[in-house]
Amino acid sequence: MISYHDKASKYFEIKSSIEDDIFVEQNIEIVLQINDILKSKGWTQSDLAKQMGKTNAEVSKWLSGMHNLTLRSLAKLKTALESDIIITPRKAKKEYNKIHYVTMRVLATANNKNVKQKYPEGIKSGNLLKTAI
Amino acid sequence: MSTFATIIELYKFKEVTFYSLILEGEQKPLGMQFLENHGKHPHFRVLMTWLKKIGNDYSAAQYFFRPEKKADALPPPRDITHEVCDLRWYCLRMTQSSVVVFNGGVKTTRKAQHCPNVKGHFHQANFLSEKIWASFDSKEISLDNNDRLVVEKDYKLNL
Numbered sequence: 001m002i003s004y005h006d007k008a009s010k011y012f013e014i015k016s017s018i019e020d021d022i023f024v025e026q027n028i029e030i031v032l033q034i035n036d037i038l039k040s041k042g043w044t045q046s047d048l049a050k051q052m053g054k055t056n057a058e059v060s061k062w063l064s065g066m067h068n069l070t071l072r073s074l075a076k077l078k079t080a081l082e083s084d085i086i087i088t089p090r091k092a093k094k095e096y097n098k099i100h101y102v103t104m105r106v107l108a109t110a111n112n113k114n115v116k117q118k119y120p121e122g123i124k125s126g127n128l129l130k131t132a133i
Numbered sequence: 134m135s136t137f138a139t140i141i142e143l144y145k146f147k148e149v150t151f152y153s154l155i156l157e158g159e160q161k162p163l164g165m166q167f168l169e170n171h172g173k174h175p176h177f178r179v180l181m182t183w184l185k186k187i188g189n190d191y192s193a194a195q196y197f198f199r200p201e202k203k204a205d206a207l208p209p210p211r212d213i214t215h216e217v218c219d220l221r222w223y224c225l226r227m228t229q230s231s232v233v234v235f236n237g238g239v240k241t242t243r244k245a246q247h248c249p250n251v252k253g254h255f256h257q258a259n260f261l262s263e264k265i266w267a268s269f270d271s272k273e274i275s276l277d278n279n280d281r282l283v284v285e286k287d288y289k290l291n292l
Contacts, residue, residue: 001284002141004153004165011168012144012151016182024186024214031213035196 030074030085037081051080135159137289138261140274140282143234146188150281151224152233154261154290163257164234167222174239176218180208192229201245203266204258206237221251223258225265228280235261264292 016024038048049056078085087095135156143153143164153164161169171177184207187197197213198205199221207222208214222237235258238250245255268274268290275283 001152001282001286002139003145004141004143004162005145008144008151008165008168011172012146012181012185012188014178014181016178016185020178020182021186024182025190027213027215028186028191031196032191 026086033085034077034081037083037085041081048080052076135292137291138264140233140284140288140290144188146185148190148192149188149230149232151184151188152231152282154233154235156292163236164222167234167237171220171238174220176220179214179216179218180220180222183208183214193226193232194229195226198224198226201255202259204235204255204262205232206258207234221245221254223251223254225258225262227265227269227282228276230280231276231282233261233265233282261292264290 038044041047043051046056049058074085135158138154138156141153141155141162143151143162145151151164153162155162183197187193187209191197197209198207199210201223205224205226207224208216208218208220211217219239219241220237221240222234224232224234226232236254238248238254240248240251242248245251248255265274273288274290277283
């Protein structure tokens with residue numbers, strides 16, 4: 001196939017400001033996050049409207065962009081969706097970087113030929129393991 | 134009136150390849166004509182910033198495209214961009230990785246069909262989109278494992 005890559009590159013590789021790049025990326029992330037949450041809940045925009053106690057037209061206007069998303073509107077969306085939409089690195093670390101240790105007792109006999117297959121490498125009969133989950 | 138068109142690769146990003154068409158009797162691909170005519174428009178940078186982000190990082194998901202009957206248009210709808218952009222680049226989003234761009238312009242009315250600048254491009258995009266899907270249905274063109282277009286050398290799209 002004929003390629004115009006070289007001729008088109010001066011347009012496609014136009015420099016964007018760092019601020020524009022960040023703005024675009026944040027917008028995309030928020031839209032994708034809201035879509036993912038709606039999908040995981042099996043919700044439509046109309047379900048979201050019901051949950052927010054608003055009419056479909058109101059929510060549609062909300063998500064139409066005529067109305068730039070403010071922190072207040074994000075808080076309302078978070079309340080309705082019962083899920084984080086944006087999260088700061090500081091909070092993400094606090095919320096998701098936790099390591100919970102649980103104690104597991106693995107029951108197996110050392111002579112059992114199948115032990116290697118039945119249990120992951122490193123786990124031997126009677127071992128007490130600390131596993132991060 | 135052109136009776137066939139050649140499919141060309143306009144620009145390849147990591148996630149998305151943009152293709153375009155050279156109509157019979159014309160020198161430049163439609164997508165190149167758009168770039169050359171509107172590269173200095175004040176909203177061009179907004180459009181291309183979005184395009185690069187989609188092309189490099191996010192892929193051509195349907196919600197990044199404005200539905201335009203059988204065709205599509207860029208930039209993404211305003212509920213995604215939160216920015217004013219009067220430019221419309223008509224295209225056909227075939228898959229997450231393949232987008233065929235046509236021509237476009239500065240839209241001045243709510244409906245493309247009423248805008249003297251873009252109505253011709255809008256109708257052309259719809260006509261060409263229909264032809265591309267027809268050639269896909271008849272297996273004249275196809276997609277590879279990465280959802281990119283596969284076109285035989287010297288293939289001409291019948292219009």
